[in-house]
Amino acid sequence: MTGILQALTVAKTGGIVYLNHHRDEAVREAYRGFHQYNITEEAGKLVIWNRHTRIDVAEALKNFAEVECSVTKDDFIVAVIRKTGPVSRSLCSPESTAVSAMDILQATVCHFHSxxxxxxxxxxxxxxxxxxxxxxxxxxxxxxxxxxxxx
The missing domain is CATH 1.20.5 (Single alpha-helices involved in coiled-coils or other helix-helix interfaces)
Incomplete structure (x- = not known):
């Protein structure tokens, strides 16, 4: 959800965030490494979930985005998220995003220099x-x- 919120924050009103993912990748990868969340479609709704959390993306974004979700013949989850208004700063502030990006970069550098x-x-x-x-x-x-x- 953080990535979706960040993408919507920088998108213009009317802009689109396009997602195309393998279904339930975290389950397939046994929740190792990058794969901590699953993305699936349930009754036409985009759902992000893991063992502890379940998020109906359209419900979470209803105040500033519209979500359309479908499944391809190859079982990929495709979502088109259209920004309809500004994202609340309480959900995604540029300051917290910059700090998170810096922390991720530092952890990546430390890992690859080990x-x-x-x-x-x-x-x-x-x-x-x-x-x-x-x-x-x-x-x-x-x-x-x-x-x-x-x-």
């Missing part, structure tokens, strides 16, 4: 580079055969 993250990145880079160079050396017919075996 030894385990750096070592993991360098190892994956080494393996990828070696694999790529190896695949360029061997004949194309062998590459096709290897790809078939890996599938």
């Amino acid at each position: 030894f385990p993250a750096s070592a993991s990145y360098q190892l994956s880079r080494l393996v990828t580079t070696a694999g790529h160079r190896t695949m360029r050396i061997i004949p194309f017919s062998w590459v096709k055969a290897i790809k078939r075996l890996l599938k």
Whole structure:
């Protein structure tokens, strides 16, 4: 909801925030990492939820936005949120958004400058580079055969 509120805050009245998500990604990812909330459609309504919270997005935004929600044939949740008025500063203030962004940036920098993250990145880079160079050396017919075996 924070991201939606921030997007609506910077959108012009009449502007649209477009969402296109996998259904219930947090459940699929076992609530690991970035995936802490699920997005789903229930009776034409956009719902954001997890084990502790359930938000009817249209109800939460009714004072300043309209929400349309649908499901694609590939089971993606698509929502079109149209801003109809100003977002209350009590819901999303530029000051709190800036502080949150700074905290997230600092945590990201600390994570990627840690030894385990750096070592993991360098190892994956080494393996990828070696694999790529190896695949360029061997004949194309062998590459096709290897790809078939890996599938």
